[in-house]
Amino acid sequence: MKLGVFTVLFSQKPLEEALDYIASKGLGAVEIGTGGYPGNAHCKPDELLADNGKLKAFKQAVESRGLIISALSVHGNPLHPQKAIAKSFHDDFVKTVELAQRLEVPVVNTFSGCPGDSDDAKYPNWPVAPWPNDYQELLTWQWETKVIPYWKEMGKFAADRGVKIGLELHGGFSVHTPATLLKLRDAVGEVIGANLDPSHMWWQGIDPVQAVHILGRAGAIHHFHAKDTSIDPINVSRYGVTDMQPYTNMLDRAWQFRSVGFGHDLKTWADIMSALRLVGYDYVVSIEHEDGLMSIDEGFTKAVQNLQQVLIKEPLGDMWWV
Structure with missing residues (x-):
């Protein structure tokens, strides 16, 4: 395995300065935002797709520092019921897949998206309870008319270009658990897999080790995020795991994201x-x-230090003791 970082963390730095800093920490890979929620501070697909010289220079900037690009990330909601919003996320995704093909990056990370409750809806609707039965009917409608048809089309688009789609299992989106990921994969094909992030498993009450087994046995892990979550046992009893308080209200929230090991x-x-x-x-x-609770540099540095202790880097050798 290689240790990498999602470079959106260093969006305030120019690309080459960020790459120098990342390489100085001993990392071997970068995941780069190309639009959608992560933004495109370090990578603008329109520019790179239009200029082969800029494309080569971008690739060289990464490779000359001994790094690889593990994935291009364009998280968004291409199923948003407002057409203009959906189109913006969709267009970013399409261009990112095309760029991944040109850069020979094997994975594009994103969200599955979440539709509304009808073709006339204004906002996404994320059903999380089986009763009243309206929610079951809504869920069936969303998957049959929006989620599966869209990803069948986009799955073929990506597969034709040799690119895999890593869907992050994130609350608020149609694919948010191992089961929903495998449901979409069964409908679309092996091009669909997980960008598995343990932090979103913990707050949903899912054991990440078991999530790895469930998805890994199906060959459905395309990429992996290293982020931690802490659960406050008192606050979770008050607010539940679907706590809607802002992330900034850390003292009262049921759970919060933490750097690895915290x-x-x-x-x-x-x-x-x-x-x-x-x-x-x-x-x-x-x-x-x-x-x-931590600055960019401190949180990143501590995550690197902690993961270096547990990352399994070397190829598996023979079982000499057998």
């Missing part, structure tokens, strides 16, 4: 790394830092 101990993270190795995932572990 929500769960390193034994837990070692178990996750071992599970990834066990199911055959031998790609990049990409740090995503969204810890409201």
